[in-house]
Amino acid sequence: MRAVVQDVYGPPEVLRVEESERPVPGPGEVLLKVHAAGVDQxxxxxxxGRPHLLRALGFGLRAPKTRTPGQDAAGRVTAVGPGVSALRPGDEVYGTCSGAFAEYARARADRLAPRPARLTAEQAAAVPVSACTALQALRDRGRLAPGQSVLVLGAAGGVGSYAVQLAKALGAGRVTGTCRPAKADLVRFLGADEVLDHT
Ligand SMILES: NC(=O)c1ccc[n+]([C@@H]2O[C@H](COP(=O)([O-])OP(=O)(O)OC[C@H]3O[C@@H](n4cnc5c(N)ncnc54)[C@H](OP(=O)(O)O)[C@@H]3O)[C@@H](O)[C@H]2O)c1
Known part of the structure; x- marks a missing residue:
């Protein structure tokens, strides 16, 4: 299969496309035919490899341990590993995986969900990491209660744009977003009650 690979940390120029072995799903995993991959932060x-601390956190001290980047994907299940019963070949799913920038990627079955029919693969692949980060921040860490006010810094960014929408959906009373002026209309469109210019 064709895959984007990198052997060293660096700017986008370290990425190249090459023929690579198709991954084999392990226990609890599935193999995805990737239709669309997302680019989160x-x-x-x-x-x-920045900040440098992440290299020491298990991602590879001198070079990335995972040669193919990409964590967000939408695609079709083509094979299931041992112990997977919730998904079957042919299922259209989206979620996080290992090595999304390739024709096929391995993914944990419990990190995938059925792709809603109203979302294209490209739309669904833009959701997982950024939206789950926003959801965890608001619901799990922030314990947002209905009626509370929320300030979203970077409200036009990957995480922030979901945070504005999720805060409203979770019943926040007033949502304020910060962004640069060119993005103010977008942040209002996403549901913010007030927009502040962070410049
Ligand atoms: N822990 C996790 O699992 C996890 C997952 C995802 C992201 N993150 C982290 O969350 C942060 C946001 O990620 P993202 O994907 O949303 O990034 P992003 O798409 O680049 O958005 C970041 C936003 O921050 C704003 N910003 C930049 N500099 C600013 C400043 N000096 N003052 C105020 N706002 C500023 C920008 O707003 P303007 O363009 O309007 O200027 C931009 O929209 C990053 O630090 C990322 O590493 C963590």
Whole structure:
């Protein structure tokens, strides 16, 4: 299969496309035919190896342990590993995986969900990491209660744009977003009650 690979940390120029072995799903995993891959902020961190602390956290001290970047994907299940019963070949899913920037990627079955029919693969692949980060921040860490006010810094960014929408959906009373002026209309469109210019 064709895959984007990198052997060293660095700028986008370290990425190249080459023929690679198709991954084999392990226990609890499935193999995805990738239809669309998302680019969240973490892809940049893992490509550049910055901040340096992340290299010591198990991602590879001198070079990335995972040669193919990409964590967000939407695609079709083509094979299931041992112990997987919730998904079957042919299922259209989206979620996080290992090595999304390839024709096929391995993914944990419990990190995938059925792709809603109203979302294209490209739309679904833009959701997992950024939206789950926003959801965990608001619901799990922030314990947002209905009626509370929320301030979203970077409200036009990958995480922030979901945070504005999720805060409203979770019943926040007033949502304020910060962004640069060119993005103010977008942040209002996403549901913010007030927009502040962070410049
Ligand atoms: N822990 C996790 O699992 C996890 C997952 C995802 C992301 N993150 C982290 O969450 C952060 C946001 O990620 P993201 O994907 O949303 O990034 P992003 O798409 O690049 O958005 C970041 C936003 O921050 C705003 N910003 C930049 N500099 C600013 C400043 N000096 N003052 C105020 N706002 C500023 C930008 O707003 P304007 O463009 O409007 O200027 C931009 O929209 C990153 O630090 C990322 O590493 C963590």
């Amino acid at each position: 973490g892809v940049w961190h893992l490509m550049t």
